[in-house]
């Protein structure tokens with residue numbers, strides 16, 4: 001049996017490929033390490049049972065990230081309850097950078113004239129000056145609530161609906177994903193190239209929904225579990241209503257979403273456009289190939 005020293009020596013293999021990133025919402029440095037074969041297997045098995053997908057990816061990220069400025073090592077529970085879903089995307093970028101350096105050849109399509117061509121897209125090339133926006137509110141992202149009020153006309157028993165929204169933690173996102181069936185998740189991915197639809201996205205950012213029956217209702221009906229919030233949005237609210245709430249949410253929070261993008265100038269129509277990358281989808285793509 002080899003001594004620990006021998007295994008410690010092997011650790012250098014991954015340490016040379018470490019990358020430092022800055023988590024924009026929790027405002028902490030993180031060091032990401034490359035994926036290993038064991039991680040590879042856990043992602044592959046996560047695809048077989050997609051309901052565990054988000055959890056496994058979060059575990060994989062947790063295992064491959066170090067926070068040098070935190071004095072105590074976070075437990076997995078602490079990590080998912082205190083880190084925003086936005087930070088997770090940045091961490092994922094760091095891990096993919098450490099592991100692959102590139103997303104490989106991608107099909108690029110001009111947004112103006114549909115001109116198609118192939119190009120190698122490196123992880124480095126999708127970070128622009130304005131890609132990352134640091135959290136700039138006084139309270140932490142977890143304490144920061146943004147109320148969105150929608151007046152209801154024509155219904156006697158509902159005066160208004162108030163959404164208490166904010167930036168979700170990794171755990172919040174996980175809870176909503178648990179409510180979606182495996183089939184639905186696959187369908188979303190195939191149809192919309194994303195894991196979730198509008199109603200799930202809105203449920204993820206909504207901490208509670210209050211329904212006021214009258215103008216001065218002192219005891220509104222409050223829906224505050226992920227399951228109830230998702231159910232209200234999914235089963236009772238109309239599409240345009242949700243879109244309106246979501247666009248109000250976006251005016252406040254979309255600037256914090258990391259914009260991973262590579263700029264191009266179309267060789268046919270000369271228009272400038274961006275090739276946008278969703279980190280989550282990029283990771284899945286890698287395994288679907």
Ligand SMILES: [Zn+2]
Nearest residue numbers: 110113266269
């Ligand atoms: Zn073009």
